[in-house]
Amino acid sequence: MKKLIVAAALVAALPVAAQDRVLKYDMDGDRKVSYEELTTKCEVRQSLFNTADKNSDGYLDNSEMRTARAYLFNKCNKE
Numbered sequence: 527m528k529k530l531i532v533a534a535a536l537v538a539a540l541p542v543a544a545q546d547r548v549l550k551y552d553m554d555g556d557r558k559v560s561y562e563e564l565t566t567k568c569e570v571r572q573s574l575f576n577t578a579d580k581n582s583d584g585y586l587d588n589s590e591m592r593t594a595r596a597y598l599f600n601k602c603n604k605e
Contacts, residue, residue: 547591547595547599548586548587548588548591551563551564551566551568557588558585558586558587559585559586559591560584560585561575564586564602569602570598570602574598575598577594577597577598578590578591578593578594578597580593
């Protein structure tokens with residue numbers, strides 16, 4: 527039973543972690559991150575940002591930021 531509770535807590539925490547990342551970079555409070563907002567704290571190429579922006583709307587949302595973690599945020603040295 528303890529393992530089930532711990533597993534449920536970990537799964538429930540995953541979206542919060544992504545939300546925390548959005549909040550960290552979201553300067554204007556719109557709950558998404560533009561390239562300009564990201565580059566205030568990170569040095570990343572526009573092409574990496576564009577790869578992470580799956581729907582090509584010019585912003586990263588929670589889902590895109592979770593997916594981008596491996597290749598975008600590992601390049602971010604100022605986190």
